Amino acid sequence: MRKNKQVVLAARPRTVLKVTDFALQEVEVPPLGAGQYLIQNQYLSMDAGFRKWMNEGADDNYLKTMEIGSPVQSMILGHVIESRNSEFPEGTVVMGRTFWENFSVVGSEDFVTRLDHDGSLPLSEYVSTMGPTGMTAYFGFFDVGKPQAGEEVLVSAAGGAVGSIVGQLAKLTGCRTVGITSSDEKCAWLIDTLGYDAAINYNAPEGLDAQVKRELPNGFDIYFDNVGGSMLDVALQHMKEYARIVLCGAISQYDKMDRQTGIFNMWEFITKRATARGYMFTDYIEHYPAALEKIGGWVRTGKLKTVINTYHGIEEVPKAFCDMINGANRGKNIVEL
Amino acid sequence: MRKNKQVVLAARPRTVLKVTDFALQEVEVPPLGAGQYLIQNQYLSMDAGFRKWMNEGADDNYLKTMEIGSPVQSMILGHVIESRNSEFPEGTVVMGRTFWENFSVVGSEDFVTRLDHDGSLPLSEYVSTMGPTGMTAYFGFFDVGKPQAGEEVLVSAAGGAVGSIVGQLAKLTGCRTVGITSSDEKCAWLIDTLGYDAAINYNAPEGLDAQVKRELPNGFDIYFDNVGGSMLDVALQHMKEYARIVLCGAISQYDKMDRQTGIFNMWEFITKRATARGYMFTDYIEHYPAALEKIGGWVRTGKLKTVINTYHGIEEVPKAFCDMINGANRGKNIVEL
Numbered sequence: 001m002r003k004n005k006q007v008v009l010a011a012r013p014r015t016v017l018k019v020t021d022f023a024l025q026e027v028e029v030p031p032l033g034a035g036q037y038l039i040q041n042q043y044l045s046m047d048a049g050f051r052k053w054m055n056e057g058a059d060d061n062y063l064k065t066m067e068i069g070s071p072v073q074s075m076i077l078g079h080v081i082e083s084r085n086s087e088f089p090e091g092t093v094v095m096g097r098t099f100w101e102n103f104s105v106v107g108s109e110d111f112v113t114r115l116d117h118d119g120s121l122p123l124s125e126y127v128s129t130m131g132p133t134g135m136t137a138y139f140g141f142f143d144v145g146k147p148q149a150g151e152e153v154l155v156s157a158a159g160g161a162v163g164s165i166v167g168q169l170a171k172l173t174g175c176r177t178v179g180i181t182s183s184d185e186k187c188a189w190l191i192d193t194l195g196y197d198a199a200i201n202y203n204a205p206e207g208l209d210a211q212v213k214r215e216l217p218n219g220f221d222i223y224f225d226n227v228g229g230s231m232l233d234v235a236l237q238h239m240k241e242y243a244r245i246v247l248c249g250a251i252s253q254y255d256k257m258d259r260q261t262g263i264f265n266m267w268e269f270i271t272k273r274a275t276a277r278g279y280m281f282t283d284y285i286e287h288y289p290a291a292l293e294k295i296g297g298w299v300r301t302g303k304l305k306t307v308i309n310t311y312h313g314i315e316e317v318p319k320a321f322c323d324m325i326n327g328a329n330r331g332k333n334i335v336e337l
Numbered sequence: 338m339r340k341n342k343q344v345v346l347a348a349r350p351r352t353v354l355k356v357t358d359f360a361l362q363e364v365e366v367p368p369l370g371a372g373q374y375l376i377q378n379q380y381l382s383m384d385a386g387f388r389k390w391m392n393e394g395a396d397d398n399y400l401k402t403m404e405i406g407s408p409v410q411s412m413i414l415g416h417v418i419e420s421r422n423s424e425f426p427e428g429t430v431v432m433g434r435t436f437w438e439n440f441s442v443v444g445s446e447d448f449v450t451r452l453d454h455d456g457s458l459p460l461s462e463y464v465s466t467m468g469p470t471g472m473t474a475y476f477g478f479f480d481v482g483k484p485q486a487g488e489e490v491l492v493s494a495a496g497g498a499v500g501s502i503v504g505q506l507a508k509l510t511g512c513r514t515v516g517i518t519s520s521d522e523k524c525a526w527l528i529d530t531l532g533y534d535a536a537i538n539y540n541a542p543e544g545l546d547a548q549v550k551r552e553l554p555n556g557f558d559i560y561f562d563n564v565g566g567s568m569l570d571v572a573l574q575h576m577k578e579y580a581r582i583v584l585c586g587a588i589s590q591y592d593k594m595d596r597q598t599g600i601f602n603m604w605e606f607i608t609k610r611a612t613a614r615g616y617m618f619t620d621y622i623e624h625y626p627a628a629l630e631k632i633g634g635w636v637r638t639g640k641l642k643t644v645i646n647t648y649h650g651i652e653e654v655p656k657a658f659c660d661m662i663n664g665a666n667r668g669k670n671i672v673e674l
Binding site: 062 | 585586
């Protein structure tokens, strides 16, 4: 039998996520059932959103609470190495949602799709700018944000996996961009490398509110929100009329599901005639080809930079994930197996 | 000179609004300047939204903080009795935003429009279902809420001026309607008189959350929010996927602008792919004729009931307004002068 290594949830995370909240286990890959196929995972994508379902009682319309001792769910990219499903023959490159593991057994009911690629870009692009992260940035910014050239865009977690792409998409659209991040060094990087027009260090003594007022004296048209909580609440005080709040993630909230930060400025939406909308990239599956053509064009011509941090081996998964959740990284964290 | 009686803001309201926060004053009506005209006000409309600008530091993009000693702003309906403006000759019936006063001097720069009416409905209809209140209900429900027949609609302040119309519009659209109000008596009235399918008394020992769960086990498609605060926060836990939150008012918040209730469930918007949108009826001015034709048809055929409480004389304005803010009324409060 083939051996599989998986990373399981070892303990319910308390406040700050730690690598010891996870554990490695070795199991046997079961034989394939009718209609199933076996994926050898090449890349695991570190996505902050999954953090939410590591909490007790996180069941919702989208996913169930992750069980202690069970492998952690993850977006993956891999190759079919054995198949009892004619739609996914041996050799097919696929991406989808399975687990933190070397091998995944899946069937037609699983959220896995064939990856169409022409070989002109490294496969790692398809777990970042050309993958779920890029799709999240693209549809959130364009479909939810509805940007116009000349508008002003504020992005939180601006140097993170999604934010680093959103800032660039906004510049490509002719918007003025202001990014929020956690240090002066990251601020310089946002401007120099990602092309943000201005950057805000929310840890600076001046405070977030004063800095937003300084950088966006007339407010913003779009706030692309990866953070939620008190950062969102401050942002709501700087909306222009008809502002759009793109509710993409709430990374500030996942670590403390039972003592979340309140939003006190909802009434601002009324006189500002503003909109807040949540979304999931999974809703846009039929629009991926058009988005990938557009993003692919920008990536190939160097107009859109992909920032990837590659970790190596299943053993590094907990660190790769914790680094992202705890804000230590720039761009997208992936694990190559 | 003609004498004018006005109701002015006498004190900054503290927590619960009181009639003694207002005072009556008599002033002379000034002579008309070029382009101005004089309105004899027949009806004053009691609108909760104005409460917000009675607070200290309430300046925003829409209105300035009301000054102590200055007349209180209000939607009015009246007749032009003297004019130096050819667009508004003597005898014109107008509605718009002036003040709590018997006479208003206005010019072209003011938010006042000619009222087109064929005399088939009493003028009081035009300060309720056919006026700003009706427009607020109509455009909020149809344009922001985007209802479909068969959907489930939750309305807060369901027996209030706007809510009492929204509930009926939702039934006319083929929706199932659940109204939230403050007593068992009002619940019975919501169902028997306004045609709500179910009603919730938020003061009942069972609590709001449990009652919403019971009446809307699958959640709602639309929450028409007149209240904001903790009631909104509870509602957010009962959204169906793709739910729409119509942010119309936040009456729970106006009385305590500096100690508002936090919203803790914003992250629900993400997995539910839900939308919250604020709006003002004033944005829809070019669509009023179409709306009035539709609403007028329903009113004339008895399909849409107007519920009006008429107070009499400028002296009753503070009571008419406080009764509304403090939830003592059913339907729309107006003052006939």
